[in-house]
Amino acid sequence: MSTQAATKIRTSVMVFHHIYSSKKRRAMKEWAQDANLGALCKIGKAGILVVEGPDDIVQDYVSKIKQMRWQSCHLRAERIREDDPPAPSKGKGKKEEPQPRLKDCAGYVEYDKVSELNSQMDKFGLQGLIKEALF
Numbered sequence: 182m183s184t185q186a187a188t189k190i191r192t193s194v195m196v197f198h199h200i201y202s203s204k205k206r207r208a209m210k211e212w213a214q215d216a217n218l219g220a221l222c223k224i225g226k227a228g229i230l231v232v233e234g235p236d237d238i239v240q241d242y243v244s245k246i247k248q249m250r251w252q253s254c255h256l257r258a259e260r261i262r263e264d265d266p267p268a269p270s271k272g273k274g275k276k277e278e279p280q281p282r283l284k285d286c287a288g289y290v291e292y293d294k295v296s297e298l299n300s301q302m303d304k305f306g307l308q309g310l311i312k313e314a315l316f
Contacts, residue, residue, distance in 0.1 A: 188264040189236040189261055190263070191235070191236040195229070196315065199225060200223075219286045220232045221298055222291045223293070223294070229315075233307075281304060283302075
């Protein structure tokens with residue numbers, strides 16, 4: 182019987198004075214895709230970036246983002262959890278569908294409104310993180 186250390190999954194929320202620069206947005210997108218992270222970004226003023234994936238990779242990504250030149254950039258909320266186990270079987274080979282996770286949707290998506298970002302976060306079981314980050 183082998184015991185494997187469970188992967189820690191980190192969800193980080195960063196808040197910016199604004200996110201307008203196409204160069205910065207392109208870099209944020211490329212870095213997220215290269216690292217197979219799930220990222221949601223509310224562009225404009227105020228800017229919000231939510232990123233999820235393996236703990237160490239998210240920490241590296243956040244560090245790279247912070248090194249860019251920003252008027253204001255703060256890591257405002259984080260959650261760390263064990264990676265989800267495989268979905269249990271419902272009998273006769275049918276598996277229960279797990280809630281989708283942002284980390285499994287490797288990519289970067291931008292939104293113009295906080296309400297759009299919040300709606301997506303609800304789908305990924307990340308309710309309340311934006312409120313936690315902003316208030």
